[in-house]
Amino acid sequence: MTIGQITGIGWVTAGGMGNAKACDAFSMQCGKLPQIKPESVFSEPYPYFRRMDAYSRLGLVAIALALKDADLDRWTEKRNIGIIVSTEYGCLQTDRDYFDTVTSQNAISPSPALFSYTLPSTFLGEAAIRFGLTGTTFAVNAPGPLGRAVLRLALESIADGEAGKMLCGVCDLNGPPLPGINSNFPPGAVFFMLERFSEKNSCAYGSIGLDLKNRICFNGTEIEDILSLVPMCLANYHARQKNMASI
Numbered sequence: 150m151t152i153g154q155i156t157g158i159g160w161v162t163a164g165g166m167g168n169a170k171a172c173d174a175f176s177m178q179c180g181k182l183p184q185i186k187p188e189s190v191f192s193e194p195y196p197y198f199r200r201m202d203a204y205s206r207l208g209l210v211a212i213a214l215a216l217k218d219a220d221l222d223r224w225t226e227k228r229n230i231g232i233i234v235s236t237e238y239g240c241l242q243t244d245r246d247y248f249d250t251v252t253s254q255n256a257i258s259p260s261p262a263l264f265s266y267t268l269p270s271t272f273l274g275e276a277a278i279r280f281g282l283t284g285t286t287f288a289v290n291a292p293g294p295l296g297r298a299v300l301r302l303a304l305e306s307i308a309d310g311e312a313g314k315m316l317c318g319v320c321d322l323n324g325p326p327l328p329g330i331n332s333n334f335p336p337g338a339v340f341f342m343l344e345r346f347s348e349k350n351s352c353a354y355g356s357i358g359l360d361l362k363n364r365i366c367f368n369g370t371e372i373e374d375i376l377s378l379v380p381m382c383l384a385n386y387h388a389r390q391k392n393m394a395s396i
Contacts, residue, residue: 159214231284239269296375
């Protein structure tokens, strides 16, 4: 059953950062994440961006790039768009940094700046304020294939009529340097803009929904995870662009 369409994709990974309509390739691999300059992402000055923790900056930029890709980054009235993120470690490193300020100097001066980012969903609120989004926002720690749970939750939200548009994706830094901590996924953030299906939307990467066996399918093909979905979207989009150019 077709529920929605993918209209925007944005990412920040060790392979680079960008949005799907401006890039030919995508990779998410282990390595150092790129340094993010807010002026290269946001159309208006955003001085507060530099005060955020690294995890929040990472997620916020991927969301901004996905909104730009879907031509939804500019707004004059608030929109009923929700955000769901799946994260393995969330803000754990920020929590540790904040706890260090609590235990130092007999807890006389714990950092209020760090404290405000000791929730894995804080950056979702930042995105909602920055882009005028009023839909449901929450973070999950979901086992299984990367990002599949948030895709399902976003599709269910659209199908239930909670929102006509949903942002969903994954966001994680490298695992903290603790004994026994080994990340199952590379660091980075990838977000998708899902919109209710419309035959008139010619800019979509393709349709996404649940089949009769309740499997998530993109253009009728079952997807395993977000890492496999991005290349499928890119291939479909560029094939369509090539066909249009040859007409």
